[in-house]
Amino acid sequence: MKTISILGSTGSVGCATVELIKEMPGDYVVDSLTAHQNWQLLAEQAKILKPRYVAVSKHEYYQPLKSALFGQNTQVASGEKAIIEAGEREVDLLMAAIVGTAGLLPTVAAIRKGTTVALANKECLVSSGEILIKELDKSKAKLLPVDSEHNAIFQVFENHNKSHLDRLILTASGGPFRDCSLEEMKEKSPKEALAHPNWNMGNKISIDSATMMNKGLEIIEAHYLFGVKESVIDVVIHPQSIVHSLVSYLDGSVLAQLAHPDMKIPIAYTLSWPNRMNINVPRLDLSKVGLLEFYDPDKDKFPALRLARESIKSGGSACLAFNAANEIAVAAFLAGKIRFTDIVTLVEKVLEKNIKAGPKSIEEVILMDNEVRKYTESIVGA
Numbered sequence: 001m002k003t004i005s006i007l008g009s010t011g012s013v014g015c016a017t018v019e020l021i022k023e024m025p026g027d028y029v030v031d032s033l034t035a036h037q038n039w040q041l042l043a044e045q046a047k048i049l050k051p052r053y054v055a056v057s058k059h060e061y062y063q064p065l066k067s068a069l070f071g072q073n074t075q076v077a078s079g080e081k082a083i084i085e086a087g088e089r090e091v092d093l094l095m096a097a098i099v100g101t102a103g104l105l106p107t108v109a110a111i112r113k114g115t116t117v118a119l120a121n122k123e124c125l126v127s128s129g130e131i132l133i134k135e136l137d138k139s140k141a142k143l144l145p146v147d148s149e150h151n152a153i154f155q156v157f158e159n160h161n162k163s164h165l166d167r168l169i170l171t172a173s174g175g176p177f178r179d180c181s182l183e184e185m186k187e188k189s190p191k192e193a194l195a196h197p198n199w200n201m202g203n204k205i206s207i208d209s210a211t212m213m214n215k216g217l218e219i220i221e222a223h224y225l226f227g228v229k230e231s232v233i234d235v236v237i238h239p240q241s242i243v244h245s246l247v248s249y250l251d252g253s254v255l256a257q258l259a260h261p262d263m264k265i266p267i268a269y270t271l272s273w274p275n276r277m278n279i280n281v282p283r284l285d286l287s288k289v290g291l292l293e294f295y296d297p298d299k300d301k302f303p304a305l306r307l308a309r310e311s312i313k314s315g316g317s318a319c320l321a322f323n324a325a326n327e328i329a330v331a332a333f334l335a336g337k338i339r340f341t342d343i344v345t346l347v348e349k350v351l352e353k354n355i356k357a358g359p360k361s362i363e364e365v366i367l368m369d370n371e372v373r374k375y376t377e378s379i380v381g382a
Contacts, residue, residue: 151266216308
């Protein structure tokens with residue numbers, strides 16, 4: 001039986017984690033659940049899973065959450081410190097599913113405790129990769145990637161053969177605009193950009209998929225997660241989203257993880273690691289899938305891939321700025337302030353002006369992140 005905390009339990013990854021735990025009664029004891037502001041769903045989850053501790057980051061939702069859980073033996077808290085406390089609690093596994101840099105402090109708190117962390121938050125590694133890796137080395141905590149691509153690599157990555165690695169190959173669906181011209185992409189609306197062909201995801205990651213910014217973030221994440229140079233990480237378009245990523249070795253062998261596009265599969269792997277669990281998802285039948293396609297991404301249509309690679313090479317605060325500027329640009333697009341193709345253009349403008357020495361601490365990461373966001377917002381408002 002494992003004890004588990006879920007940071008961001010009301011988001012898409014958090015909800016999928018909750019559903020899997022409900023399917024395995026007796027296998028998990030839920031210690032903590034947290035949410036940003038969706039206290040109603042958090043209360044529903046807490047009534048079912050009976051956690052010891054729940055926290056909502058917005059103070060104004062403390063009283064309604066406490067009232068909803070009246071009579072239940074669950075400690076209720078609110079505010080940023082309460083979310084960090086959830087990360088500090090003694091558990092076997094922490095699911096880090098808070099979106100954005102808001103998830104950074106509680107995730108670091110868990111790592112410092114030596115907790116095994118299932119990381120569903122790209123931004124933590126992208127904005128503070130070197131610091132996080134040092135914290136992992138100090139605490140001997142384990143980091144299990146939840147992203148389907150990195151989880152796929154994790155499943156077939158032979159650590160004992162790392163010196164014989166040839167390539168890491170990240171697959172990408174290409175998003176809803178993979179067959180559109182650059183001119184057509186300029187006029188796409190938020191509704192069109194959110195209509196992912198294969199995955200059901202949150203708004204921010206859906207837009208990132210449409211720009212292929214998500215794959216740029218994943219290049220940076222893979223660089224830190226697996227300790228490899230940017231130059232050995234490839235990206236291929238794979239419209240069917242059946243092959244979730246591949247690892248190529250010097251002997252010509254290529255190992256891949258295949259499954260239907262369902263986030264429950266990588267989540268289940270991290271929940272049960274180093275074992276596997278029997279979950280209720282469709283089994284892959286390749287004879288019914290038929291054709292599997294692969295081709296190179298169009299670099300002119302998807303310049304985010306180039307910017308991600310340049311950010312790794314630039315070092316310093318470049319990866320942090322790449323991530324922070326993108327979050328503001330995506331929000332501006334969803335609000336109708338900029339065009340779809342302006343997202344990456346805006347990120348590039350910020351990168352041209354915001355490359356500084358890299359942060360030396362988590363506190364510096366947060367300060368620099370806020371600076372980049374304010375600067376990006378000033379461009380949007382100009």
